[in-house]
Amino acid sequence: MSAIATSIPAIDMRDLTVGALSDSTNAVAENVTWRVEQGDFWVVAGLHGAGKSDLLMLAGGVMAPLAGSYEFLGEGMPIFSDERLAHRLKLGLVFDGGRLFNHLTVAENIALPLRYHHNLAATEVGSTLSTLLELTELTPHARAYPSSLGRNWQRRAALARALAMRPEVLLLDTPLTGLDSRQQNWWLAFLGQLSRGHAFYSGKPVTIVVTAASLREWRGHARQFALLDGRRFSVLGDWAKLEQSDEPLVRELMGQTNV
Amino acid sequence: MNGACPVNDSTTQRSSETATGFVFRSPLPTSYSNFIGRLIFRFLFTIQGIGAFALITVGVLISKFGRNSKVLRPLVRREIARAGTNLLPMFCFLAAALGFLVIGQVVSWLSRVGAVNYLGVVMVVVVVRELGPLITALLVLARVGTANVVELGTARATGEVEALEALGIDPVHYLIVPRVAGMAIGTFALTVYLIIGALMSGYLWAFLQDVPLRPDQYFQQLAASLTWVDFVLLALKTVSFGSVIAMVTCYHGLAQPLRLEEVSRATVRAVAQAVIGCVLLDAAFIIIYLATA
Numbered sequence: 001m002s003a004i005a006t007s008i009p010a011i012d013m014r015d016l017t018v019g020a021l022s023d024s025t026n027a028v029a030e031n032v033t034w035r036v037e038q039g040d041f042w043v044v045a046g047l048h049g050a051g052k053s054d055l056l057m058l059a060g061g062v063m064a065p066l067a068g069s070y071e072f073l074g075e076g077m078p079i080f081s082d083e084r085l086a087h088r089l090k091l092g093l094v095f096d097g098g099r100l101f102n103h104l105t106v107a108e109n110i111a112l113p114l115r116y117h118h119n120l121a122a123t124e125v126g127s128t129l130s131t132l133l134e135l136t137e138l139t140p141h142a143r144a145y146p147s148s149l150g151r152n153w154q155r156r157a158a159l160a161r162a163l164a165m166r167p168e169v170l171l172l173d174t175p176l177t178g179l180d181s182r183q184q185n186w187w188l189a190f191l192g193q194l195s196r197g198h199a200f201y202s203g204k205p206v207t208i209v210v211t212a213a214s215l216r217e218w219r220g221h222a223r224q225f226a227l228l229d230g231r232r233f234s235v236l237g238d239w240a241k242l243e244q245s246d247e248p249l250v251r252e253l254m255g256q257t258n259v
Numbered sequence: 260m261n262g263a264c265p266v267n268d269s270t271t272q273r274s275s276e277t278a279t280g281f282v283f284r285s286p287l288p289t290s291y292s293n294f295i296g297r298l299i300f301r302f303l304f305t306i307q308g309i310g311a312f313a314l315i316t317v318g319v320l321i322s323k324f325g326r327n328s329k330v331l332r333p334l335v336r337r338e339i340a341r342a343g344t345n346l347l348p349m350f351c352f353l354a355a356a357l358g359f360l361v362i363g364q365v366v367s368w369l370s371r372v373g374a375v376n377y378l379g380v381v382m383v384v385v386v387v388r389e390l391g392p393l394i395t396a397l398l399v400l401a402r403v404g405t406a407n408v409v410e411l412g413t414a415r416a417t418g419e420v421e422a423l424e425a426l427g428i429d430p431v432h433y434l435i436v437p438r439v440a441g442m443a444i445g446t447f448a449l450t451v452y453l454i455i456g457a458l459m460s461g462y463l464w465a466f467l468q469d470v471p472l473r474p475d476q477y478f479q480q481l482a483a484s485l486t487w488v489d490f491v492l493l494a495l496k497t498v499s500f501g502s503v504i505a506m507v508t509c510y511h512g513l514a515q516p517l518r519l520e521e522v523s524r525a526t527v528r529a530v531a532q533a534v535i536g537c538v539l540l541d542a543a544f545i546i547i548y549l550a551t552a
Contacts, residue, residue, distance in 0.1 A: 021421075022516075062421050089427050099422040103410070112330075113426045116433070121329045161426070 008074045010169045010207040011036035011059055016068035021057050027066055028054045032233040034226065038073075038168070039205040041195040043218045045253045046228035052211035053096055055228060056173050059209065060093035073168070089117065092167030096174050098158035100146040106153075107133065107142040110160045117165060132160040135190075135200060152183045159190075163200070169207040170194065176217055188221045195223075215242065216255040227253075305532065312510045316439060319431045331437055338441020342403045342501070343448045349402075350449055353394065354456025361385050361457070362464040375470055379480020382461055387489060388548060389541075391454040396500035396537045399446050400530060404508040407438060408529045411512025412522035420513065434513060439505040446501030447494060454493075488551045496544050500537050507533040 016032040019025060028051025036042055046052045057063055058070065061078040070077045072091060079088040100109045110132050111125045133139045136156040146154050155175060162170060172191075176184050191210070197203040212218060215225065225236040229249055236242055242250060365381050411434060414420055423430045462477050511529035512522075 057421070060425050062424055085427050093425040095418065095422060095425070097418075099418045101414075101419055101422070102417070113428065115330050116327050116426075116428050119327050119329050122333075124329075165427075 008038070009035045009071075010038045010040070010073055011209070012071040013059075013065075014069045016058075016070055017066040018051060018055050018058050019063065019066045020051065020054050021063060024063060024066070028231060029228060029233050030231050032068070034233065034235065036169075036207060036209060036224075038207050039195075040207055040209075040224055041191070041222045042209045042224045042226060043215065043222040044209065044211045044226045044228055045215050045250075046211070046213070047249070047253075048213060050228045051231070052213075052228055053173050055233070056093070056171050056209070056211050060091060060171050061088060062093070085117075089165045090168045092162035092165065092170045094155070094158045094162045094170070094172040094175060096177070097151070098146065098154040100154055100157055100161070102146055105143050105145055106138055106149070106157045109146065109157055110138075110164055113161065113164045128164065131200065132163060135163075136160040137186075152179055155179075166201060167206070169209070172208070172210045174211050174213060177213060184217060188217065192221050213253075214255065215250070215253040308514060309507060309510050309532075312514050313506045316431055316435050316506065316509075319429065320436050320439070323429070323432050323436075327432070331432075334433075334437035335440050335444075338437050339445050339448075341406075342399055342442045342445030344445075346398065346402060346445075346449060347452065349398070350395070350453050351456060353398070354453050355460040357386065357390060357394065357453070357457040358460030358462075359464045361390070362461040362468075366465055366468050366470055370470070375472060376480065378461075378465060378470070378472060379477060379482075380484045382458055383481060383484040383489065386457045386461070387454050387485070387493065391457065392450050392493065392496050392500060393537065393541055395446055395450040395453050395497065396504060397534065399442065399449065399501065400504045400508075400533050400537070403442065403445075404504045404533055405526055405530060407505070407508040408512040408526040409522055411509060412517045412525050413519065415513055415515075415517045416519045416522060430513065435505075435509045438509055439502055442505040443498045443501035446504070447497040450493070450497040488548075492544060492547060492551075496540070499540055503536045503540060504533050507536055 011034065013032050013034040016029075016034075017027050018029040018032060020028050032055070044052055044055065054063075058065055059072075059077075061072070064078050072079075073087065075084065075087050079085070100106075101112070104112065107129060108122075111122065111129050114120060114125045114128060115122065130139070133142055136159060138153065138156055138160060141149055141153055141157075146157065149157070159172070159175075175187055175191075179187065191208055194201070194206040195208050197205045208222075210218070210222065218225075219239055223238060225238070225242055227234050227236055227247075227250060236245060236250065242254060245251065361382065362378070365378065365385075366375070369375050369377060369381070414434070420430050420434075423433060458481060462472075462474060465472055465477070508529045511525045511532075515525075517525060
């Protein structure tokens with residue numbers, strides 16, 4: 001029984017056409033066929049404007065594909081009906097820049113999905129909230145409003161908010177962009193722990209998909225890589241295959257170009 | 260040379276016409292009919308959009324009634340405070356001003372024709388049925404409706420709505436339902452306070468003008484002029500005003516993709532359309548009053 005359950009891919013896209021979030025009629029990627037197994041750690045790389053965020057929004061169920069099929073843990077996406085909401089909540093999405101709710105404090109932002117889906121009062125989310133605040137080192141900023149925080153803390157708050165419902169699959173849009181090396185290391189270490197099995201998940205590995213404008217930082221952390229360029233999505237494989245690749249853009253994203 | 264003739268001819272003709280004469284003498288240029296056509300289509304699309312948005316909101320309100328109550332109830336309370344309690348000081352001032360205004364104008368005319376006994380009737384017709392609800396609606400629109408468009412428009416422009424959807428939270432349930440409920444209740448409550456305050460201050464002004472009318476006579480006149488229809492229609496009217504303001508302002512803030520620089524324009528559009536909506540609704544209630552009279 002468990003063998004059948006684990007054989008269901010976390011993300012299964014077949015001949016998918018991805019529209020832009022700002023203009024859904026404009027295709028940013030075509031013929032995307034991609035299978036993400038449960039427990040995988042993927043990085044989808046591409047230059048700015050390649051459509052990485054749009055692909056992630058589609059994977060996150062925010063919009064529907066223009067063509068093709070997309071199944072998330074065995075069920076068609078996107079899911080908007082209340083009856084299938086529990087399945088939808090197995091997926092967490094961290095937006096580029098966080099997209100926190102500016103009228104709520106950091107603690108209120110993180111607690112919102114917990115309160116809404118479990119119908120809890122503000123005083124009833126204490127233990128999970130404090131755990132998430134500690135995990136992301138946000139306890140000193142719990143009462144701050146997002147606009148008063150730096151980019152790194154806003155992004156951590158968005159991560160904590162996405163983790164609140166303990167999703168099985170976590171999608172993160174360019175989490176390392178604009179961060180200094182210390183912050184980047186924290187993110188890489190934390191995502192690595194989640195991927196291997198964090199205590200917050202009782203040791204169960206989380207499936208992670210990350211978009212990135214550079215591949216270099218993910219060496220030794222992510223296990224699978226893909227490239228999005230010129231409406232074409234291509235699976236690259238693991239780091240060893242990346243190093244054998246002679247595609248100029250891949251080498252450029254790996255920081256190995258001789259300019 | 261001949262090629263320029265038609266232009267010169269028309270210029271000569273136009274100079275001998277009145278300013279608006281060309282409208283009646285020459286065929287209407289395509290651009291004018293396009294302009295009017297666009298206006299009509301935009302109006303119809305707006306009606307369609309607001310109507311669909313209102314139906315979706317009502318559908319969510321009914322289908323999710325009582326759900327997520329520990330999150331939604333504080334939001335509804337906050338909206339009642341915003342559209343009701345927080346506006347009370349301003350409405351106390353307005354109630355006093357409205358009473359003075361109506362009685363001040365009416366007393367001098369009623370005294371001339373010896374019809375002071377109709378003071379209560381005038382107050383009921385003017386304040387309870389018309390000015391009270393309409394003034395309240397317009398002020399709620401100015402103070403809270405505009406804030407609605409700005410808040411929701413900014414949330415839409417900065418991607419907060421997508422963030423809600425990604426968290427599995429229905430944006431209509433979380434953002435719109437509390438606003439509609441809060442503004443409907445708040446507008447109703449404020450109108451009641453405004454009317455009570457205006458009726459009281461009206462008598463005060465009449466007393467200061469030496470009108471030979473005892474308080475008990477004044478309130479007897481008011482009570483005699485009020486029927487159950489007034490109470491029912493007042494409740495319906497104010498709740499409808501609050502709902503229309505909430506729907507129109509929320510529609511312009513949330514229902515369409517917005518960029519930050521478009522929020523101010525959306526606010527202006529929402530205010531104009533909400534005013535038109537309230538006035539049309541008021542006209543419909545006048546017909547109902549006349550039909551039940």
